[in-house]
Amino acid sequence: MNKRWIRRLLVTLIAIAVIVPVVMATGWIGTEAMVENTSEAEFCTSCHTMEPFARAHEQDVHGGNNLGGVVANCTDCHLPHDGAAQHLFAKATTGVRDAVAQAIYPFHKPDWIAGLEDRAEYVYDFGCLSCHAALKDATSDDPAALAAHKAYFGGDVGEGCVSCHENVGHKTLRVMLDDHFDEVSLSKMPEGNGEA
Structure with a gap:
């Protein structure tokens, strides 16, 4: 050489x-x-259709309206966290779906109120449990809440956290939707004003 x-x-x-x-x-x-x-409300609300969700989130304890100022980002609750590949794939497909929905919004307006009934499809319990992990062993002054949480952690309740906590993360969402979108009227809403 x-x-x-x-x-x-x-x-x-x-x-x-x-x-x-x-x-x-x-x-x-x-x-x-x-x-x-691309995980925070600032990015997620760059689409006009997400603005009422962000405003409702800001008013909620999960949006930083708490003593510690702790904020749950959009992706903390609305994407799976059971692995990096699954998370990134869901992030990409959700982003594409949301971009298409925004593009066709003038021609196809979703029924946001009806969509709230399907909230368990796009809210993942991992987000709840990452902050509320101690809930599994917690005691409560409310016997109904204690029984429900014990059943959930025992696997006796197959539904997610949002089946009981329907307005979690987005205080007054129904009112915000009505204020933001002309096609959503309070007369279409079920009983209650959307308060948690």
Whole structure:
């Protein structure tokens, strides 16, 4: 082997040893930044149709209206967290679906009030349990709540948290929807004003 060939090989190996980690780190950091920046209400409400959801969220304890100022981001509750691949796939497909829905909104207006009945399809219990993990062993002054939570954690109740806590995360959502969309009227609403 000549020295020139060895020098080229050495330079190539050093370049690979430096470039590959830099490219990987840049890709990782870029992906993390993209995921983080597209998880908050500011991004989610860039679509006109999501504004009432964000306003209702801001008024709720989960939107930061609490003593600690803790905020649950949109994706904390509305995307699965059972693995990175599943999370990213759901994030991408949800994003595409929402973009298409926004684009066709002038021609096809969803019935948001009826959609609230299907809330368990797009709210994941992981979001609740990541903050309320101690609830499994908690005691309560309310015997009904204690029994319901024991049944939930015991697997005796197959429904998600939002089956009982229907307005969680979005205080006064029904009122916000009515204020925001002309096609949603209070006369279509079930009993109650949307308060938690």
